[in-house]
Amino acid sequence: MNIAIFFCQQLDPEQDVHRRALEKELGTKIRFFPMPCSGRIEAIHLLRAVEAGADLVYLITCPEGVCRYQEGNVRAGRRLTHARRLIREIGLEPSRLRLVVGSPPLPLRIDELVRGLLSGDSDAGPCVSREKVAVTLAQGDGLLPMSDGKGN
């Protein structure tokens, strides 16, 4: 099972070092995407990850009330909900996109957090209808609010 993990850098400033053991262990089965803030996520990121081969996509945000940008984590949650709605529309299980809110206190260790997630989530199974995601991405409806050049 392939897993993509998007996470806020504020969770673990040493993330680049901490995640290496997991990367070594799981090789190409796990991909980490550190972000300046989890609010940076867009639906397209999540869907691209599924299209590129991820069977499970996690978005890990800071605990409520501690976002460096005030409400990035709240916005991230809403964007994930939007992406889940999109993949439900095309017939995929929305549970393939999962939101994880880190527990205080920060910083956490990203590897420990992810190990915990992996031990509890081995039942998702491979994603079989990836091409539907590709079609949705090609149509692009509602995916790129940030990148249409019009500010909409």
Place this chain on the structure above:
Amino acid sequence: MPPKYHIRTATVPNRFPAITRSGVIAWEEGCLKCPRCVKRECVYKVYEKSGLDPRHMTESLDHSCKDCFRCVQNCPMRLIHKSLDPKYKALGDDYWTPEIVTKLWYQAETGRIPVSGAGYGGSFSGPGFDAMWTDMSEIVRPTRDGIHGREYISTLVELGRKPMALAFDTAGGISSVSPPRVEIPLPVVFDPPPWSPPRRRINKAFLQGAKALGTLAIISQEDWDPDLEPYVDHTALLLGQGPHTLQPWLVQSLRLVEVPEGAHALAWQETLKEINPDLVVSIRLPLSPKAAERALALARAGVEILHFCANELGMEEGDAPLFIKERIKEIHLSLVEAGMRDQVTLLAGGGIAMAEHLAKLIICGADAVAVDIPLLVAMECRVCRRCAEGVACPVELEEVDPTWGGARIRNLMAGWHSQLLEVMGAMGMRDVRRMRGEMGRAMFFEEMEKDLFASLGKRG
């Protein structure tokens, strides 16, 4: 007069989107839908051209943004933010800083000197090479402007032993035999990096770069492969086993062979010279507190090149290690004192990360400098050392196209060559061989600090 040395460069694009210092964070919820949106007013059209690299989930927003902050300042709802990119922060370490790595990328892409624009705000001293300032007293002399000036500045160095005097026969002809030497037009040789993914393609890229520049790449014997035979003229083979393990034709084709220091080093040198008298042999030894002593002993024993290797942070072996520049100064001065400095070539490497390090190490006494990690960085290495831990390389260096890699290395060295000319021009020097050991033309922070403040601690 031989043709002037000039490195021809051409832009060689990155394979992966370059990691830049900051990323854009834009909230969409709360947008007022202004008729004149700051995103549309971006003078660099960053938002209009934005796209996503799905393999790395990187936005073109991040690497094409010029950090002018116009959109951040002018959005009426303050919906746009800039933040440090975690991938930028994770580049390299305290020595191989993200700034050094990204500037090496720039030079490898363009072949040009990285210019920061609005002056230098400091800091003006620091550890290692940052505690050394070079003389710029002749910076106002335009004829010696290194790159565009009328006076040619030579960066050629000779590797090998040099005769101290010539002997003549009765007919006036030279009777002394000159030892073999290898001339390289740039005081740089390429060294195997301390870590890397499998090196087959990487070595080929190093050799293509060395060929384009006219210099040598040191390749270890276990990495030697028949595929590399076309580059034998630009290869310096680092022996791992004895010379008897090499085919005679290879020894006869090589110009330089490196032998690790040890009880057998001089015997190996002799065997190699028997097969190919024109071969130059270099002895490779770790930088250590006993380096000056070893250098003198080996120079007296007839060694041609001493190659001292520091670690990747420029530190020598031992419990209280010195930085490479301090130890090379000591080695150089001890050879000068023994009257042997000009007989032997001093090659030094380890921790060479920028063009200024090259000039500074030469000022400290090295004839030429061995460069390793920057060559990987030229091919987009992020100095993450994942390969050393057995984790996959994030930029797939093991799959690099040698032609592309060689061109990137050529570009990087062209940038370094231009900067070396700038330093030498500012010092009023026209030959890099004259710069060797010119410590009087540099200031050393530690020494100045001692001179100025040592007396403050005295009583009475």
